[in-house]
Amino acid sequence: MDLQALNAVAEAMVAPGKGILAADESTGTIKKRFDGIGVENTEENRRDYRELMFRAEGMKHVSGVILYDETIWQNAADGTPLVELIAAAGAVPGIKVDKGAKPLPGFPNETITEGLDGLGERLVKYYERGARFAKWRAVIDIADGVPTWGAVKANAHALARYAAICQAHQIVPIVEPEILMDGAHSIERCDEVTRWVLTTVFNELFEQRVALEGMVLKPNMVISGKKAPVQASVEEVAQRTVAALKATVPSAVPGIAYLSGGQTDEQATAHLDAMNRIGGFPWKMTFSYGRALQAAPQKAWSGKKENVPAAQAAFLHRARMNGLAALGQWEAAMEKVAA
Numbered sequence: 001m002d003l004q005a006l007n008a009v010a011e012a013m014v015a016p017g018k019g020i021l022a023a024d025e026s027t028g029t030i031k032k033r034f035d036g037i038g039v040e041n042t043e044e045n046r047r048d049y050r051e052l053m054f055r056a057e058g059m060k061h062v063s064g065v066i067l068y069d070e071t072i073w074q075n076a077a078d079g080t081p082l083v084e085l086i087a088a089a090g091a092v093p094g095i096k097v098d099k100g101a102k103p104l105p106g107f108p109n110e111t112i113t114e115g116l117d118g119l120g121e122r123l124v125k126y127y128e129r130g131a132r133f134a135k136w137r138a139v140i141d142i143a144d145g146v147p148t149w150g151a152v153k154a155n156a157h158a159l160a161r162y163a164a165i166c167q168a169h170q171i172v173p174i175v176e177p178e179i180l181m182d183g184a185h186s187i188e189r190c191d192e193v194t195r196w197v198l199t200t201v202f203n204e205l206f207e208q209r210v211a212l213e214g215m216v217l218k219p220n221m222v223i224s225g226k227k228a229p230v231q232a233s234v235e236e237v238a239q240r241t242v243a244a245l246k247a248t249v250p251s252a253v254p255g256i257a258y259l260s261g262g263q264t265d266e267q268a269t270a271h272l273d274a275m276n277r278i279g280g281f282p283w284k285m286t287f288s289y290g291r292a293l294q295a296a297p298q299k300a301w302s303g304k305k306e307n308v309p310a311a312q313a314a315f316l317h318r319a320r321m322n323g324l325a326a327l328g329q330w331e332a333a334m335e336k337v338a339a
């Protein structure tokens with residue numbers, strides 16, 4: 001393992017003013033998104049959609065792109081591999097390598113993320129194709145009696161095993177323990193579970209001898225459950241998230257790249273901006289958004305060739321806003337526009 005090279009990639013992924021585009025929806029997940037805009041879920045439509053983003057001006061605010069297995073092997077309409085478009089735009093190509101969250105036996109309402117078997121061999125092929133980082137998402141739900149220690153521990157262990165295998169193959173692991181915001185839980189409960197999960201994850205990373213300088217953490221923000229009667233303010237989300245991470249994430253980690261997790265586009269931007277305005281933490285803080293970057297361009301595109309420029313404009317706008325938020329400059333820029 002060449003840790004200096006891993007660290008250089010990790011630093012590039014969290015470069016100031018840029019963030020990660022999570023375009024790694026599985027075929028099933030992108031079907032849900034395409035259903036929402038009335039687009040048939042064919043291989044060609046999936047390619048055309050990803051290609052329009054990778055050729056967009058918005059890529060200047062993107063440090064890395066997470067791809068799904070199908071996409072990493074796809075070529076653009078003119079035959080250029082999509083990974084080459086990404087690299088030409090100055091971004092690092094990455095790949096989702098987990099095989100999804102499956103029922104965890106013995107734990108009726110919890111899941112374990114699978115995909116460790118054969119991971120090393122898959123990484124060799126992805127590296128040859130141009131991938132320099134990977135992603136693995138563990139899913140933790142909050143409900144009555146959930147999460148349990150057994151499920152937190154199993155998911156944290158799998159994340160650490162994945163991260164160690166990645167580093168052994170010269171791939172930077174994005175470590176993503178996602179605590180879902182789907183329930184009716186309070187922000188206090190999210191805060192408590194986030195601290196518990198992150199502490200467990202970093203214990204496991206230590207035990208598996210993962211070099212923290214060569215990874216990127218992709219956490220949820222500390223936020224109220226979507227169905228909670230009281231919704232915490234932007235300021236409270238920012239304060240609590242920064243405090244929880246400072247208490248649990250070692251400073252050797254180069255950067256934090258948040259998931260958007262079902263927040264509205266603007267909320268995701270406002271929260272990231274508020275955290276960067278607080279400052280005083282040792283890591284870069286940026287975005288690794290899927291929905292919060294793509295909902296607007298998807299709607300603008302709606303599967304029609306003539307809408308490609310409008311979709312690219314929508315993508316540029318969201319990428320630019322989140323790029324500003326990664327610097328803590330979004331709110332000030334908005335006030336200028338309003339004045």
Ligand code: 13P
Nearest residue numbers: 022259260261289290291
């Ligand atoms: P969202 O930003 O839509 O949550 O997606 C990010 C991601 O990659 C989840 O694994």
